Amino acid sequence: MPVKKKLTSGIVAALLLTTSMAAWAQDETLIGLVSITAVEPHNAAYAAGAAKAAEELGWTTSVVDANGSADQANAAVQNFVTRGAKAVVAMIFPPSSLGEGLAAAKAAGVPVVTWGGGMSGTVAATNGSAEPVAQMTLDRMFADIKDDGDILALTYRAGEFCRVSEQMLDAMAATRPNVTIVRNEVRIPGAFEDGAQYANAWLASHPAGRNLAIWSCWDDPAIGAVSSLRQQGRNDVFVYGSNASPQAIEAMRGGFMTASAWQDSYAEGYEMVKVIKTILEEGDGWEPRAAEVPAVLVTRENVEEFVAAHPEVLGH
Missing domain, CATH: 3.40.50.2300 (Response regulator)
Known part of the structure; x- marks a missing residue:
């Protein structure tokens, strides 16, 4: 489990920006994150955890805020596929609402994982269930x-x-x-x-x-x-x-x-990027699965x- 760090406003702001011009090219190291609402604290923490794990692997991340819109989420998944993303993380959106995006990803051989979106269809892994x-x-x-x-x-x-x-x-x-x-x-x-x-x-x-x-x-x-x-x-x-x-x-x-x-959203984002690494390494041998981080009841x-x-x- 990674050491969690304080989310400063600067980190959150950076996560909401698209990555550098290099990422807009066919960037083999890019992990795309499609957030249902990127400014919500746990969505931001998940993205920060994912960014940290990606940094350790020499990868980059980019976050798109879909503002609760399935249409925007589908367009974002398709755009990440076009950009040559290594994998896409769909945050909260269910696979049933991402038909066009999942189809594009499957055709390009790009794995899609979800956070809080469940496991169905071509989804390779999930957590935050x-x-x-x-x-x-x-x-x-x-x-x-x-x-x-x-x-x-x-x-x-x-x-x-x-x-x-x-x-x-x-x-x-x-x-x-x-x-x-x-x-x-x-x-x-x-x-x-x-x-x-x-x-x-x-x-x-x-x-x-x-x-x-x-x-x-x-x-x-x-x-x-x-x-x-x-x-x-x-x-x-x-x-x-x-x-x-x-x-x-x-x-x-x-x-x-x-x-x-x-939910330790930072740890969930961090661990999911590590799972993506394994998915890419195992290729056709990967079996879709959940990679949950235990929750805690606060009262x-x-x-x-x-x-x-x-x-x-x-x-x-």
């Missing part, structure tokens, strides 16, 4: 509401991680007849704002007195909901996210957020212990 991460927060939520309460689910079905997480939510709720779920789909960009707006409306019809929870498949919509809770002075609602972003950490410290599953009870063990999460 939803199942082990979502299970942590869902188990905690249903324990907190004692299988009897109302849930606001802030969903995002364009991303495979969120889609799978919501399916797990549905499966667990189906065996709990006293649980009701209201769903609202958020946008990227706009997840913070949507989370706040939907929480405001939901809170108006859900006064204190019943077990209440707000759940999101990642932190940003949940943090938006937390802003509504603060404005309304509500401290009776459990709130769950995923990623344990700096904002989520502070919300847990303040008692407004209940739990979030932390308002253990948040200080977590920060002490992982100060890099807050940039310290």
